[in-house]
Amino acid sequence: MASSIAIRSRLVPSLLKLRSRNPRRALFSTEASSSSSNPSSKVSSSQQQSLFSDFPPPNHLPPPEAAAEAAVGKERKGLKYLSNGLIWAFTGATAAVGYTSYAYTLDEVNEKTKSFRESAMKPPPPALDSSSAIDKYQAMLYSAAIKVPARAIEMYLELRERVEEHVKGFTEPLSEKLLPDLHPSEQNVVYTLVLDLNETLLYTDWKRERGWRTFKRPGVDAFLEHLGKFYEIVVYSDQMDMYVYPVCEKLDPNGYIRYKLARGATKYENGKHYRDLSKLNRDPKRILYVSGNAFDTSLQPENCVPIKPYKLESDDTALVDLIPFLEYVARNGPADIRPVLASYERKDVAKEFLERSIEYQKRMQGQRQGRLWRR
The missing domain is CATH 3.40.50.1000 (HAD superfamily/HAD-like)
Incomplete structure (x- = not known):
């Protein structure tokens, strides 16, 4: 009896020390031992294991600073795409205006775009009562999208006409009569x-x-x-x-x-x-x-x-x-x-x-x- 008490007194401190080093292992081991004795404890043990496997420990979550930097990076990337798109659109529009001004006269541009501008400026037909809200919205959106380029063409024609009228003073000869009149004796002779x-x-x-x-x-x-x-x-x-x-x-x-x-x-x-x-x-x-x-x-x-x-x-x-x-x-x-x-x-x-x-x-x-x- 005395020997068993001595053995227990020696084992208890070592077990407590082992449990303090790895509490989860001790917890699982105790639960496992208890589950072997109690069948209902198996369900709670499996639920707890799945719970720990679905949610990683807190030290695996990204820090708040990294999340903020990622959000800022995505925002900058979107702004970069938007700015590049605007630059390409402006470059394409400038190239189109330059080529049109070089290849066609003002009257030719006016004649080629006349039918398009007239059709774009006409009011859209009234929507039918049976039309859905989506159809009405699409018709309104299409009408607005057509009027924008038509108005841009009209602005281009007005601006080009003003510029050509201003430049005309530098492109025409200095006078309607560049030479003085011929001497009467030379007229119809020379x-x-x-x-x-x-x-x-x-x-x-x-x-x-x-x-x-x-x-x-x-x-x-x-x-x-x-x-x-x-x-x-x-x-x-x-x-x-x-x-x-x-x-x-x-x-x-x-x-x-x-x-x-x-x-x-x-x-x-x-x-x-x-x-x-x-x-x-x-x-x-x-x-x-x-x-x-x-x-x-x-x-x-x-x-x-x-x-x-x-x-x-x-x-x-x-x-x-x-x-x-x-x-x-x-x-x-x-x-x-x-x-x-x-x-x-x-x-x-x-x-x-x-x-x-x-x-x-x-x-x-x-x-x-x-x-x-x-x-």
Whole structure:
């Protein structure tokens, strides 16, 4: 009896110490032992185990700071997507407006969008009584979505019209009459020969080692001297005044060129400077425009005499080759030069005129021989 009491007194402190180290294990072990003796305790034990397995211990939950940072990160991500979407939408709208302004005139845009704007501004048809609330809401939403782009197009047309009216003062020639009136003795007698400057009478080139250089076209001196006897010569260039006047003074020291017109006398349209021959205060029936880019730089193609552009070719004879045709026109004086130029069908006038002259001489020579044989 005394020995058993001594053993118990030794075991009790060790058991208490073990229980204090792992209370859950001790709890489960006691419950397990009790459940073996009591069947009803098995249910409570399984429920407690499932309860602990479903809910993790408190030390596994994220701290409040981490949850707040995650929420802020999601909000920033959403704002980033929204800002990128707005940037892309603005870029697309700007590109569409720029392309439309470049590719189409104001009248073309107005005509192409007229039917869409009219249909968008019409009031929507009244909803039927049998329509559901969702159908009515969809119809109202569709009408509002159509009116927004239609109104944007109208605002674009109004703004572009104002801008073009403002710019028009800088795009039209300086005057309706760019040249003074002809002398009464020259009216209906003298033709006006309009000459382009660059790539027609001369060529301007730039190189790094020497900078800008201007080269006279071969035959330009003889061209001006000979045709100055028959024509009123006018230089019409799209360059600035500070370039045109000094260059023409060096190009024509004898004064065969009567008038010089620079960029201020051109019409600016679609990104180009055009020569408007209708503003010269001359009869259009008696105007010839000679240029290396005649049909691309004039608003009156019916008055154009095309010539090969000068690109510093050493064997260029285009100006000299054109003298016979221009002299023939001045001497014969057709009532309207435009049908004469149209007969050449935009071909090389100098070459075509030479071929026609040779053919005419052959035909006349054949007629003379026929007359001699008949005699």
